[in-house]
Amino acid sequence: MTHSGVVVSASFSPDGKRVVTASQDKTARIWNAETGKVVGEAMTHGASVVSASLSPDGKRVVTASWDKARIWDAETGKAVGEAMTHGSFVRSASFSPDGKRVVTASSDYTARVWDAETGWARGRGDGARRLGLFRQVQFRRQNAVVTASEDKTARIWDAATGKAVGEAMTHGGVVVSASFSPDGKRVVTASDDNTARIWDAETAKAVGVVDDARRPGQLRQLQSRRQARGHGVA
Numbered sequence: 704m705t706h707s708g709v710v711v712s713a714s715f716s717p718d719g720k721r722v723v724t725a726s727q728d729k730t731a732r733i734w735n736a737e738t739g740k741v742v743g744e745a746m747t748h749g750a751s752v753v754s755a756s757l758s759p760d761g762k763r764v765v766t767a768s769w770d771k772a773r774i775w776d777a778e779t780g781k782a783v784g785e786a787m788t789h790g791s792f793v794r795s796a797s798f799s800p801d802g803k804r805v806v807t808a809s810s811d812y813t814a815r816v817w818d819a820e821t822g823w824a825r826g827r828g829d830g831a832r833r834l835g836l837f838r839q840v841q842f843r844r845q846n847a848v849v850t851a852s853e854d855k856t857a858r859i860w861d862a863a864t865g866k867a868v869g870e871a872m873t874h875g876g877v878v879v880s881a882s883f884s885p886d887g888k889r890v891v892t893a894s895d896d897n898t899a900r901i902w903d904a905e906t907a908k909a910v911g912v913v914d915d916a917r918r919p920g921q922l923r924q925l926q927s928r929r930q931a932r933g934h935g936v937a
Contacts, residue, residue: 704734704741708751716757721777723755723764731755731766733777744780748773754795758802763819765805767796772807774819785822789813799862806848806862814850816862849890849904851881857892859904870907874898 704713708728715722721742722734730745731752746755750769757764757777764775772787787793789809796807798819805817816825847868851857856871857878872881876896883890883904890902901911 704732704739706730706732711751712754712756714756716761717759718761721757721761723757725752725755725766727751729768731764731775733757733764733780743778746773746775746780746782753793754797756797758798758819759800760802763798763802765796765798765819767793767807769793772796772805772817774805774822783822784818784820787815787817787822787824789815804862808850814848814860816848816865847887849881849883851878851892853877855894857881857890857902859890859907869905872900872902872907872909874900 704722704724706724706726706728708726710724710726712725713722715736720736722736723731724734725731729748729750729752732745733742734740735742746764746766748766748768748770752766752768754767755764762777763783764777766773766775769792772793774783775781776783787805787807789807790811792810794808794810796805798805803819804825805819806814807817808814817823818825846862847859848862849857849859855876855878856873858871859868860866861868872890872892874892874894874896876894878892878894880893881890888904889910890904891899892902893899898912900909902908903910
């Protein structure tokens with residue numbers, strides 16, 4: 704599965720039959736997971752595409768790029784609805800579990816929630832303004848999102864109001880990834896402090912450190928098969 708630029712993101716469709724990739728060649732593409740052959744047309748931005756993922760039903764793709772976030776028809780590669788724009792780079796975009804909303808994280812210090820059909824903003828995204836730049840955002844069920852930030856914290860937010868819920872989950876370095884467990888009861892974070900940590904989602908108390916994550920270098924992403932899923936914040 705080859706692009707003409709660096710590939711920065713790759714993920715499976717919910718049924719495992721396709722893979723969607725994002726590249727610095729300004730495109731996202733869908734591939735057959737068995738044959739590695741491209742499926743449909745390229746989804747093209749005006750700048751590097753930094754993330755791409757399929758909706759829960761596999762019918763749409765959401766991309767994040769240095770210019771905007773967009774939703775696409777997975778079969779035709781055509782854009783659906785309006786572009787979702789921030790005041791700066793869009794670093795991350797992902798669907799809600801029901802596929803009806805999209806959450807984005809941006810270098811403009813905000814995370815925002817959007818209608819997945821129209822691309823219109825929903826809720827009060829400015830409530831999620833932070834001291835540090837957002838790195839990643841992900842939904843938990845329908846009502847909350849978790850963010851990873853350069854202010855060394857991960858936080859949970861109410862998706863409707865944009866207000867922080869509970870205390871911050873704090874590392875000793877930039878938090879580069881945060882995601883919920885499938886049941887939404889825990890959060891796993893990865894940080895430039897060379898640790899990954901597991902937290903109680905209700906109390907924001909650390910409940911464990913991933914010991915084999917303590918190694919030289921910086922953690923860029925962490926995904927545990929059963930204890931964490933996805934990539935996200937909002």
